[in-house]
């Protein structure tokens with residue numbers, strides 16, 4: 001179980017996160033939903049040590065993660081797929097994928113994981129020798145997920161994996177998320193669209209201005225009165241823009 | 246210009262080109278991976294040349310052993326300088342400027358320390374190999390052949406290292422996306438220190454093979470730093486292959502240029518070449534605009 005308790009983050013003197021608490025268990029999907037700038041990315045970065053927490057705790061099966069350097073997160077089996085893919089643009093697709101298993105902790109499962117991601121994402125073989133920066137947004141996201149899975153995480157965080165992608169690709173990536181979950185890997189993902197977030201998630205969190213304001217099961221979040229009015233109501237008016245169920 | 250003179254100048258140009266390429270590759274490696282303009286690059290060159298001089302003529306070690314030790318010592322010293330003086334600046338606002346100021350300061354400091362310790366006299370280092378060989382009827386001192394072979398060999402090795410080794414991948418990943426590199430397990434700070442040390446080590450390698458030709462004094466690094474920057478600008482800022490190509494282009498242009506004019510015009514020709522390249526291709530020979 002990955003547990004975040006009362007997490008605070010400041011950028012300089014500006015407070016960004018206020019007592020954020022959330023958790024995810026193996027084989028579970030948790031969604032952090034919130035508008036742009038609400039602090040979603042900051043939560044994930046703080047968990048893996050890319051930004052410093054100024055208060056609170058992050059534990060994995062009881063052991064603290066705060067203070068573990070980012071490059072040792074895979075030793076704890078915690079992976080992150082960053083916002084806007086963040087591939088190594090001048091490295092080839094295959095180099096990017098292999099780079100995902102750079103940490104020695106990922107070496108044991110290398111062959112099996114490589115076979116798995118190639119089967120999940122045919123684009124890896126189709127574009128193996130192409131510089132990652134040349135790919136389309138959807139292809140880049142697939143390579144980014146493949147790179148993340150190559151690290152053999154038991155907890156995988158995905159920062160806005162659906163951002164800017166076409167409905168068809170959104171569906172594909174949602175299916176991959178289900179396959180990842182079926183392997184017993186815990187997933188935490190960020191997303192701005194309430195319907196997409198909570199229909200995929202076992203557990204949902206609504207983040208507003210750096211605070212978790214509502215939490216519950218995915219289903220519960222979809223039925224929540226405030227979420228229906230403020231987030232799903234707005235979306236319903238934006239007739240028919242590619243939701244997945 | 247007769248065909249023979251022309252051919253001789255091409256050979257000379259290839260030798261200085263290989264040296265410029267290697268020095269430029271060191272500058273490009275550091276700039277291309279971390280955006281640090283290392284103004285102390287020339288002084289690491291100078292220290293390696295003095296290291297060779299001291300170890301071989303004062304301590305009495307064999308030349309080749311002295312050369313290898315000098316390169317390793319300079320690279321280790323560069324790592325130390327990075328850790329102590331540069332890394333602390335990297336997370337601060339305005340680090341681009343403060344690293345320039347700090348590396349300039351280190352350059353002046355090292356020049357003065359070298360002056361106090363070893364004086365301003367030109368110190369000579371014996372050739373690694375005496376004699377010369379004839380290439381298509383033109384006599385070429387073996388030391389120059391050695392300069393060429395070493396520089397080209399090191400450049401090839403470096404290219405393969407970056408492309409295929411685990412550390413090379415870590416260096417490239419850190420340059421392209423440091424946060425993503427950290428997430429996949431690359432110790433980004435350590436890799437940056439290592440990259441800085443390797444970049445300075447490349448200058449040190451050039452220095453030890455050139456020391457017998459140029460002699461050694463506290464200020465020999467300065468023109469090499471300038472040529473390194475010229476090559477990097479000409480090749481496309483931060484482009485490793487660009488710096489190598491530009492090094493050879495510059496070497497040959499200079500060699501032919503000074504035959505047509507005179508050797509005092511060497512630097513004028515070099516700077517004219519760089520201005521011409523920038524004018525025709527603002528991003529440099531292999532730079533991305």
Ligand SMILES: Nc1ncnc2c1ncn2[C@@H]1O[C@H](COP(=O)(O)OP(=O)(O)O)[C@@H](O)[C@H]1O
Pocket residue numbers: 011016034035036037038039040041042043
């Ligand atoms: N490096 C930074 N320095 C200062 N403020 C930042 C930095 N990164 C993000 N912020 C601010 O923190 C807040 C939360 O950002 P972020 O976590 O990226 O939100 P989200 O991912 O939900 O869009 C925003 O107001 C943003 O402007």
Ligand SMILES: [Mg+2]
Pocket residue numbers: 040041042083159160
């Ligand atoms: Mg974000």
